[in-house]
Amino acid sequence: MSVPPTDAGAVRAPGASRGADPGPDPAVALDGLVRRRGERLVLRDVTLDVAAGTTLALLGPNGAGKSTLLRVLAGLLRPSRGGCRVLGHELPRDRRALGGRVAYLAHEPMLYRDLTVRQNLEHRARLLRVAPARVEALLEATGLERRAGFPVQALSRGLTQRAAAAATMLADPDLLLLDEPLANLDPTATARLRDLLAPTSPTAADPTRARTRIVAGHDPDAALAEADLVLGLRDGRVALLAPPSAITDVEIGELYR
């Protein structure tokens, strides 16, 4: 396995990898991406460039391929056809080089239910080669300090989602893939997570740099408010790709028709 040069130290040097990729190289570049599940086409011919530092809102009805697209970008699913470059690495060939730079917050929390929140985070931190101090910082940022000793299965839906978000942010990722991060959360939890997962967050190594985010969701208003670019998927095809200012309610309605 080859390890990217930026991961040379046991703890990633803050900001080391950022200066290396200046403007022109987009964070995500898809060219005619096709993803099949067996015989079924889940993504058809998706072409897309996401510049580094932008937030892309991913809209579309259930089954449109949003989660699949996120999993492909995370390197968890292979593209069946077409080009797929993430952070300058060709997928699926170089997916190992991404290790830790892409984070994915999925529907399911991806935490061990029997273990405590802290144990889960510490374990993940060790695999991500992140300093243990980061775990404490994130527990504080998510307001989970008092519940860090609880097993994950004892947590409510909202608290579990906070713990999952903390795990997502451990390695201070360059690309954030969020699958309905704020679904079914109460207003307090929503506010906390929104701060944590924001493009520039106070827990990041370089608080001024905006990270690239791709956020899937069902709430067009919220998506339009925070996104720089909106991608609408329908039946696995790109149905809509424009900045929020250029999108009309009719187009949104058409997408969910």
Place this chain on the structure above:
Amino acid sequence: MPHTRRLVPLTIATVVACVVWIAVVVLVAPTQQVAGVDEGVRSKLTFLHPALAIITIAAFIVGGVFGWRHLSHDRPLDDLRAYVAIHLGQVFCVMALVTGAIWGKAAWGVWWDWGEPVLVSFLIMFLLYATYQPMRFAIEDPERQARTASVFAVTAGIFTPVCFGVARLTTNFLHPQPLNDPGGSFGAEAGLAFVLSIVAIGILFITLWHLELVAKATRIRLRRVQRDVEGEEAVPLVARASSPVTL
């Protein structure tokens, strides 16, 4: 289309090899003079059963090799190749078990003998490979199915020789002349017939492997063309795959 061009020459070669093999076995190879009818059956089976056994082992190992290639190069065709090799290996395995039992009945008067390492190993391998399809088709995602099946194929493919070695060591050599070593006391004609049996069964296996591979690949590609021409929705999805569907 993979391997289509080879089908005709392979079929001709198979027919020739099989005709020569059967002719040599029936006409030339000596029937041992020691006993009556049973000895005749046994002698003839000497030119069938060991060859089936050897080709079965080869099939399982080839399945493992293609499984390995699939894991390292990630080409769906390799998974299909491994699938077909293992599938045919299962058929040959059953035939080897049955002919082995008949051989045992003719030679020692019993259908089954725990002292015979080849038969015992074949039973173990039959049990193991019998789980290949149930395992495979219990995995819904086609890519994971292919990859997991390849892990199985590699593990089981390496297990095959291990199983034979261990069976040989732990059975207690009741019989001085094991099934797969008939050349010793036979003459040159018998040796020729024995080699011919392996060649003929081997070519038969290769031809069947190509045939099934081409048939499956054709079906998969036909469906793809149909989807391209008539549109994605016009072609119903296969509800339950009976063979690998990614290609």
Place this chain on the structure above:
Amino acid sequence: MSDRRSSDLRTLLLLEWRRERRVPQVLPTMLLFSIGAFVLFRFGLQDGRVEGPLAAGVLLVTTLLAALLGIGRLWAAEEEEGGLDAFRLTPASPTALVLAKALALWTFLLALHVVAVPAFLFLLAPHVDVAALPRLAAVLVLTDLGIAVVGTLVGAVAAVARSRELLVPLMAVPLLIPAVAIASEALAPLLERDAGSIEPRWWLVLALYDAVFVAVAWAVSDGIVED
């Protein structure tokens, strides 16, 4: 690089032990099953005192069946709780994960035997010579390694499938028949009334069996961990 991998291995192995300590599942199940089986044999064999090959068979088959229970759980959390997805998003090595699973299962089986073998000797084979015990232990250590490695592979394959619980015994039993056969040959003389000695070749064959499957696990680990 190998330094990285061994630290991953340590992390992952500690995780397995920690999970088992927090919510003991595998060990108590295997242990209770083994003791239950020995008691069952005691009655099934009618005041059974077993010796020689019969004793070896009872001990090994019980171990194998107990191991099946552990194999079924080994990869369950990775599939059900998304542990494998989370792992694939880290730069950690797949080989480390597979080896950690195998080592974890190995230690569980060894821990099982620390209790189950004395129970076996007490319940079914009180005649066994104390002098034979170190060799008995050594054979079991090697056998457990084989079971653990094969079990890890089988568990990983079965975990992906819908019918996980049904597939584990179907696949594991044939793969482990040779291990049980060799170990039985090795153990039988030790469990006789007058303990004999083990033929040297059984050590070699058992070690070879283990080595082959360790190599297989190493080689296919990428295929197990990838999507």
